[in-house]
Amino acid sequence: MTRPTAEDIERLFVGPGARYTRAEVAAHSGVSPELAERLWRALGFATLADDAVAFTDADVAAMRQVSTMLGTGLIDDDTAIRMARALGQTTARLAQWQAEIMIGAMLPPDGSPTDEQIGKVLEVSERLLPGFEQVLVHVWRSQLAAAGTRLLTIADINEEVAPTRATMAVGFADLVSFTRRARELDERELADLVEGFESRAADVVAAHGARLVKTLGDEVLFTAPTPEQAAAIALELVGEEMRVGMAYGPVLPMMGDVFGTTVNLAARLTALARPGTIVVDAALAEALDAFEVVRIRRRPVRGLGMVQPYVLRRSSS
Known part of the structure; x- marks a missing residue:
């Protein structure tokens, strides 16, 4: 078996080879050259020379779909660009992650793989691709449904479906002494740990109907519509080698992330927490009638002044 080429990989995943320049894609799809270039960059692809023949029939078909959506008047150019950026950034990480999983599962961890082994990865990918594609669309639709449900839950609290600011619980969980442990582990052990x-x-965040916003190696950021959900998540997550900090208040949802003083406070409280403990702010503590919280001494936190933290514990009852 010969070693697969870049052309082989591209042909498998996106179809026949390149036939068009950027201007030709715009002409065939009905999208202006300027918008086509902006969309391409928003999707995360490099800007190519005007005369570069680098686009396929699939690119034309995708851009034609964008043109059709714009033609309905339901979205404008700026909305299309923002949606393209969300799609590009998310799928780039997804594709990289999935490729690493497949390669890690099929190629030897040490030494150079043979042409036959690399070819086998491509062969298996070709067989699995239709199934993965179907599952991807289903999961995406299901996640849209979950996002809509969360918005409605937030609306019950904030009295609007798409608030500029939303009141919710924000939590950070991180691994204690991660830097020291990273020095003691080899690359594979470190990857397994993370x-x-x-x-x-x-798994824990999803099981409680909340959202994992992002992962940062040794730390995760999650949000929950209610304080009770956040408390249940923290109590299930925390262990001897983990600590959690949480706050409850207004946040600014933007680009799939969350921002604001509540987020900053949760991060600062995490830094205050000892291994195996959960530290929460006063607003979250006051909202937790069914959980045990213990007031501890006031602390100064960078950028926020003096705060009154509480330790969240499993109820003795």
């Missing part, structure tokens, strides 16, 4: 931590956090 993946295990992120996987467990994602």
